[in-house]
Amino acid sequence: MVDVRKIVSEAFLMAIIEGVRKDGPEKTFEWIEHVADNLGEKEGPGLEGDPKGSLNCLHICPFANALQEFLIKYGETPPEFMALLDSADRDDTFAASNVFCIFHHTIRTKRAELAGRKVYHLASSANAERKTAYNEKAIEAANMTKADIDELMEKTVCVFKYE
Amino acid sequence: MNLREAKKLYDSSIEIIKNNQHKNGGFYASPPGTRYPFIYARDHSIVVLGALEAGLVDEARRGLEFILAAQKPTGEMPQRCDVEGTDTSYKELQIDGNGLVLYALGKYCQKVDYEIAEEFWKNVELVVNYILKNRNDEINLVHTINSIHEYPAYEHGFEIFANSACCAGLIEAVKMGNALGKDVKRWDQEAELIKRNILTRLYNPRKRTFIKNIRIKEMGSRPLGYDPYASTVGDPDAAEYAPAYFELLNDRDLRVINTVRRIDAALWDQELGGLNRYPEAWNRNNGGYGPWPHFTCQVARHFVNIGDDDRAEVYLGWVVDIASDYMLPEHLSTIERFDEWIDSYSAAGIMRDDKVVMIEGIKSHPKWQEGFAYVVTPLIWPHAEYIRAYKSYEDMFLGGESLQALKRQATVSR
Incomplete structure (x- = not known):
């Protein structure tokens, strides 16, 4: 039987794969940002996460289950996701550890902007390997070191800073 | 009961409420530096009611202005927000907070005046519409994920505190609308419909008690009987007093008396005294x-x-x-x-x-x-x-x- 919620998130991920194949990672990246921006606007001003000193963290990634289920069903991480993450790497905005990070952090950014704040994505590790993706410029701007972030990442999956 | 001590606790409670209101109007759930230094729509609304009862009219008004201004574009009241009124929610829908804001606003208007309702009428409309969007039209009850205990395992569905709060909030919105000369006939009918369904579907005549929840995963499941969660939660819960707490029924109504009798028997703590939730x-x-x-x-x-x-x-x-x-x-x-x-x-x-x-x-x-x-x-x-x-x-x-x-x-x- 079709589980609508699961299939909608699967459809989103499949659309990303199709988008990268058809239009390339840059255009798909823009499309994700556009969708997320609209959703962030609809949700309105808001700040996320558990405050930890000057930073905010997420203890679990709200998208991790959807991604994990997708990967269980479709096998290893599709190369299209990797191409997209490479695109995100070229942008200093993200510390994208999975394809949903682009979507999620764009929503977070829009909601922060509506609340009159800026938000920097410092690190995340929401992938099957728990491999941390860093945004070194943001870490530096936050006057932190990678070691500081690693310490935080032992107990969280995503770190960001509001200004 | 030691009446002198009781009065001292009353006086202290007033001071605690005053001292825990941020200058922007929000009432902290617990003081800064402790576990809940945020403004939670549910706690905040009840503190407004307490403030009103204690005659802290200005504090209550500032509290209401604060929470109404914190409303999300969808009409939903944030589960919690910071002292600036910025949404910092971290849990899924808790619709009782929406009903509670309307309920507290209505009580303020009855005690003071309707000026604030006029000023924030757009917000009132948005909250009402938000509540009604979450009403299932098969059993005419409001769906939520969390309610008073923030515990979806027992509250996900058509829960009694959430429904009583929302129904009471709609009734207050109708009273405010009538006082301001607005057309609120539809809201009145909707409130009556929800109330009727609380009193029938969330009441078990065999046990002569209100029940906690009709557990349903998806509000839009149709027919509801096929929803994967479809079941009822009939365990005693202090929240089953909600229909009287929100004045949908008189406390002397036998359904309320029996419900409370069951709560008292099952949840009064035999070792420590006091009521478990x-x-x-x-x-x-x-x-x-x-x-x-x-x-x-x-x-x-x-x-x-x-x-x-x-x-x-x-x-x-x-x-x-x-x-x-x-x-x-x-x-x-x-x-x-x-x-x-x-x-x-x-x-x-x-x-x-x-x-x-x-x-x-x-x-x-x-x-x-x-x-x-x-x-x-x-x-x-x-x-x-x-x-x-x-x-x-x-x-x-x-x-x-x-x-x-x-x-x-x-x-x-x-």
């Missing part, structure tokens, strides 16, 4: 299973309202007795139960790091040395409930006119 076996007992002053105060008001001064005194007197330095905790427990909670959560691998702060607070509280685990002190909500319960008690049993009226009634009965 739900059965221990639900096993989400952060800090250790134990009684909650704010539920104890809610049900104390029921006993006051039915004129049962003995039971009212036991309930209210317990709250007075457990206050520590005239401050009330979220709940209290025993060291043994506290240890049991730590053991069971640790063994299951679900103990969270942020609980460490709570654990430190419990162990450093002076009552720990006396054998009690006091969890989050002070929580502001129970102070608001205490104000409301104490005022009812005072009016009914201690006050001039009420006392005279009762005496006259007693004389006539004789």
Whole structure:
């Protein structure tokens, strides 16, 4: 039987794969940002996460289950996701550890902007390997070191800073 | 009950409410530096009601202005926000907070005036529409994921506190609309429909009690019987008093009396006194299973309202007795139960790091040395409930006119 919620998130991920194949990672990246921006606007001003000193963290990634289920069903991480993450790497905005990070952090950014704040994505590790993706410029701007972030990442999956 | 101490706790509660209002108007759930230094729509609305009862009209108004301005574009009230009114929600839908804001606003208007309702009428419309969007048209009840206990395992579905709060909020919106000359006929019909369904679908005539929840995963499941969660939760829960708490029924209604009788029998803590919120076996007992002053105060008001001064005194007197330095905790427990909670959560691998702060607070509280685990002190909500319960008690049993009226009634009965 079709589980609508699961299939909608699967459809989103499949659309990303199709988008990268058809239009390339840059255009798909823009499309994700556009969708997320609209959703962030609809949700309105808001700040996320558990405050930890000057930073905010997420203890679990709200998208991790959807991604994990997708990967269980479709096998290893599709190369299209990797191409997209490479695109995100070229942008200093993200510390994208999975394809949903682009979507999620764009929503977070829009909601922060509506609340009159800026938000920097410092690190995340929401992938099957728990491999941390860093945004070194943001870490530096936050006057932190990678070691500081690693310490935080032992107990969280995503770190960001509001200004 | 020690009346002098009861009055001191009342006075202290007023001070605590005043001291925990940020200059922007939001009432902290617990003071800055403690576990809940945010503004939660549910706690905040009840504190507004407590403030109103204590005559803190300006504070109540600022509180209402704050929370109405914090409304999300969808019409939803944030589960919690920061002192600037920026949404910092971290849990899924808690629709009771939406009904509660309307309910508190309505009570303010009746006590003071309708100017604030006129000023924020657009917000009122948005909240009402948001609530109605979450109403299922098969059984005409409002769907939620969380309610008063923030515990989806037992609250996901058509839950009684959430439905009573939303229904009462709609009724208040209708009253405000009528006072302002707005067309609110549809809201009136909707409120009546929801009320009728609370009183039938969330009431079990065989057991003569309200039930906690009709557990349904998806609001749009049609027919509901095929929803994967479709079931009912009939365990005793202090929240089943909600239809009377929100004035949908009179406390003297036999359905309410029997529901409370069951709550009292099942949830009064035999070891510590005070009212537990739900059965221990639900096993989400952060800090250790134990009684909650704010539920104890809610049900104390029921006993006051039915004129049962003995039971009212036991309930209210317990709250007075457990206050520590005239401050009330979220709940209290025993060291043994506290240890049991730590053991069971640790063994299951679900103990969270942020609980460490709570654990430190419990162990450093002076009552720990006396054998009690006091969890989050002070929580502001129970102070608001205490104000409301104490005022009812005072009016009914201690006050001039009420006392005279009762005496006259007693004389006539004789």
